[in-house]
Amino acid sequence: MEQSYTEFNRHKKKLTAAYGKASPDVMAGFRHLQQEALKEGALSTKQKELIALGIAIAVRCDGCIGAHVAGAIHQGATKQELVETIDVALLMGGGPSIVYGSEAYAAVEELLGE
Template sequence: MTKSYKQINQDQQAMGSAYKKASTETMSAFIALHQAALKEGALSVKHKELMATAIGIAARCDGCIAAHVAAALRAGATRQELVETIDVAVLMGGGPSVIYGAQALAAVDELAQ
């Protein structure tokens, strides 16, 4: 099974926009939370996106992997930093994280192009 993480991001943006129209207050609050949690602070945006990537892997969330790998790359994360992030997710999430970690590496390679 081949996934396109670019397509997952595009699809999620479209579905997220539709959901925001249906539930403006909830989505606006979630977007504000997202912005507050991921802003530059004592931890860099890059490090926060790496953490979000690891959690997305452990939670087995394709949309989370696609979004946070792309954001980590935009924030300057290297392929090796993402590989080590996947390693930590595997440590914490066991066998299922191996599967999603391998898929996250495919996302890194696709989205880094």
């Protein structure tokens, strides 16, 4: 990915908002699912964001990577926790996950301001 994750996240939020106006019931349902799935429980919200990041890498979703790196950082994830999440995703996803894992690392550095 050649663009800034900050800009990419902003752009995806804008597109999602536009789609939400076109399909408010579906997006409201998705937002509810997201809120319920990520709320504190036996796993912390931070842990859930890290899991979501690992899955995002494995399924090769650029928008998901940007969103879940930002979400994990917002929940207090450290750079090392993010790197280890990328490590596990690489283990499970093989070669293609290396490509997307390196994209996730670029998002980590950018969104942490490093």
